[in-house]
Amino acid sequence: MLKKLLIGGILVVGAIFIGIKMMPVGEKIDPLVYFDEFKNNGINLVYKDQRIDLEEPVLLEDAKIYVSYDFARNYVSDTIYYDKTEKILTITTLEELLRMTPDSKEGVLNGETISLEAPIIERGGKLYLPESLLEERFKVDVYVTLEDQLFVAVDLKEARETAKVKSKTELRTHPQYKSTYMDNLQRGEQVVIYKEEGEFLRVQSEKGFIGFIPKGAVKERTQQAGLTVEEEILPKPSNPLNEKxxxxxxxxxxxxxxxxxxxxxxxxxxxxxxxxxxxxxxxxxxxxxxxxxxxxxxxxxxxxxxxxxxxxxxxxxxxxxxxxxxxxxxxxxxxxxxxxxxxxxxxxxxxxxxxxxxxxxxxxxxxxxxxxxxxxxxxxxxxxxxxxxxxxxxxxxxxxxxxxxxxxxxxxxxxxxxxxxxxxxxxxxxxxxxxxxxxxxxxxxxxxxxxxxxxFTRVWEETAEGLKSVPYGMAPAQNLVNNWGVEPVLDPNSGQRYAQVQKEGSLFKVWLExxxxxxxxxxxxxxxxxxxxxxxxxxxxxxxxxxxxxxxx
Structure with missing residues (x-):
């Protein structure tokens, strides 16, 4: 009887321990301060599955969103290039070349002047591009989510998986039940799922926060296709040879x-x-x-x-x-x-x-x-x-x-x-x-x-003073070997015929073409x-x- 009580007690204690371990506990933190990538509760940006580690990656001016050149080039496309000395921004595709200068609402596209919806601007020694330019040229949308402090950039070309929260759950900083959390996600809130990590999903909330929630906390997981964009394929040569x-x-x-x-x-x-x-x-x-x-x-x-x-x-x-x-x-x-x-x-x-x-x-x-x-x-x-x-x-x-x-x-x-x-x-x-x-x-x-x-090949001369070589065409090199009076042999390392001769204190070598x-x-x-x-x-x-x-x- 005592043995049964002891075993039962152990099972009960174990169950309680497991229950406590599985409980969603942890201190709430402010993500705009907690994460090193974000800058002292300033203006911040997330893109795909990343918190962007840049100073002032976004600017809000006259109700328009601008993104920094550093973000545009390093995260969106390196075909965006800014000449800081001459103050010329160039964007290339396989068939188009667009050039712009700060504060001008005109650009030059393939040699023709065009009107721009908004200019590029320089502020505080940094170049910023209007969000509309990224959306038009690269299908990257940027929007604000949290009191002008957090912005979200989305590559509309990419497919993504979304889901809805089944019931209130904490968005955690790590894939652990006892980790700190940054927000309470409400029932019905939509999240973007990036990947699975053990029992958790790495997600982005509607506010733009990136963190972890239990797999069982979501429903209606759905794959959403990205925008269909005509793939850039390099045109065939304008004067095709139609042969090798x-x-x-x-x-x-x-x-x-x-x-x-x-x-x-x-x-x-x-x-x-x-x-x-x-x-x-x-x-x-x-x-x-x-x-x-x-x-x-x-x-x-x-x-x-x-x-x-x-x-x-x-x-x-x-x-x-x-x-x-x-x-x-x-x-x-x-x-x-x-x-x-x-x-x-x-x-x-x-x-x-x-x-x-x-x-x-x-x-x-x-x-x-x-x-x-x-x-x-x-x-x-x-x-x-x-x-x-x-x-x-x-x-x-x-x-x-x-x-x-x-x-x-x-x-x-x-x-x-x-x-x-x-x-x-x-x-x-x-x-x-x-x-x-x-x-x-x-x-x-x-x-x-x-x-x-x-x-061509090279004829090498090794002497006590060092090494030197002279380039030779095919016929002169073969004639030289003939004059040496030696028969070339196959060099297994190079796969070529090789010859050498000792003359007047020099060792001459040649690998024949x-x-x-x-x-x-x-x-x-x-x-x-x-x-x-x-x-x-x-x-x-x-x-x-x-x-x-x-x-x-």
Whole structure:
């Protein structure tokens, strides 16, 4: 009997303990003070499942809601870009470019002046955008919920789950029954459900507070579809090739039509695009060096080639890149010149080869490409870009964003070992190339990815004083090896033929680019079904290479 009483007592005590643990208890707090993201009971903003951690993210003026530029760019879209020095706001889509200046009710859309419902404004040294602009352009609605202290931003494009509160319940700060709570939710109040965490739901209340309620506290859980917005799909190239890209770069050092009667151009008809090195930054104003001629384009088109002239940074004055790209007016000056020259010469596209972008102005780099894309495509030109192989130091080139705005993305799969390398090696080992392709394909569609291939190699000389190298074309490199009197052997690490010789206190090494290596590179284009190849540079190849290039599928 005593044993039964003891057991019964334990069960009763346990039940009481469990009941107490499950009771919704905890101190009530003020969420505008409690959460670190909110700023001292000031004006605050929530967006999706986040309390926005920004100073003054919202402004209420003349009964209109304005949101800070920092919120708009960092949370809504990085296609919203403000040049603080020149006081120009630019918003780009794949087909539109809108520019505005503070306090002006006029903007410029694709070159045409338009009226704005409300201007952008500067207050306290910060830029603010009218809520109506975000709703019109990005389908993001912003409204006030709590005595002008709490604002809620909603992405109307996104689907969301809602529910109704079954009976009065506490909205808690943590998914625990004993945690503090911030509000009492009443029966019938609607909540937005973000996710489930154990026995709780993370929700947003009608007041805009984000917290936790028990799963059993809601009813009528409903999935609501977002607004249907026509998805932005990059238009097809204005001058589609309707076949794989077979591009060769033609390096020109002066303004000349090209000597098309020389052996350099004997096999060029087996390509379909030629990219002459015509343009580069000339000065800090954004003026361009121009080596183009109408005669060059005429000769190329006689041979069935499209012409995509290349624009590069200035190799002797690399600082110009930062100066030009960080200015909205100078970026536009460059774009205006490119379009004017492209139309004058009658070319088919442009090839962008700006290689010295640093991480601190990578935002301006992608902004330049977005602005350029909208404008050159509206004129009917194809746009391609040349980018380094993926690496820790080149991640800021923004491959995903570039792939969205370009017709073709050319990965320069060479210079693995370059003039400044500390060890001798191939300019492009085959395993290195394949690994780089795989990484690129994680960010760039294969329909746009073009493999850059080298028509050159480097001959390395190792001495007691150090290491140096000289670039060689295919035939001169093979002739040099023949003169050495050695037979190249297959290097399993690079997948290429390799030769070395000891002469006069120096050790010479070379990894050959030849039919064998090019065949493997074209094999990768075919295996991964890439958009084509681009070769640097015309004139360094041997004639037999064109038979290998023709194997592209």
């Amino acid at each position: 890209v077979k591009l060769v770069w033609d390096q020109l050092g002066s303004k000349n039509p090209g000597n098309w009667g020389t052996s350099k151009y004997d096999h060029v008809t087996q390509a379909n695009v030629i990219s002459p090195t015509w343009f580069e930054f000339a000065d800090e104003k954004g003026n361009l060096i121009d080596r183009g001629t109408v005669e060059y384009v005429q000769e190329a088109k006689k041979r069935g080639l499209q012409v995509w002239p290349l624009i590069s940074h200035n190799f002797t004055e690399p600082a110009l890149t930062r100066t030009i790209l960080t200015s909205t007016k100078k970026r536009q000056h460059v774009i205006d010149q490119l379009i004017e020259k492209a139309e004058f010469y009658g070319v088919d596209g442009l090839n962008i080869d700006i290689e010295n972008v640093q991480s601190d102005f990578s935002a301006e780099w992608i902004q330049f490409m977005r602005e350029l894309s909208v404008q050159v495509k509206s004129k009917g030109f194809t746009l391609s870009v040349d980018i380094y192989m993926p690496s820790n130091w080149s991640n800021h080139y923004a491959r995903v964003e570039l792939a969205q705005v370009c017709d073709y993305f050319i990965v320069m799969a060479y210079d693995q070992h370059w003039s400044g390398s500390e060890v001798a090696g191939s300019v492009a080992e085959l395993p290195w190339v394949e690994e780089g392709l795989q990484k690129n394909l994680e960010e760039v569609p294969k329909s746009k990815l073009v493999l850059g291939i080298p028509f 030849d039919e064998s290596s090019i065949k493997q590179r074209i094999g990768l284009v075919n295996e991964y079904d890439l958009a084509g190849y681009a070769a640097w540079k015309l004139g360094l190849e041997t004639p037999t290479i064109w038979n290998i290039l023709a194997e592209i599928e």
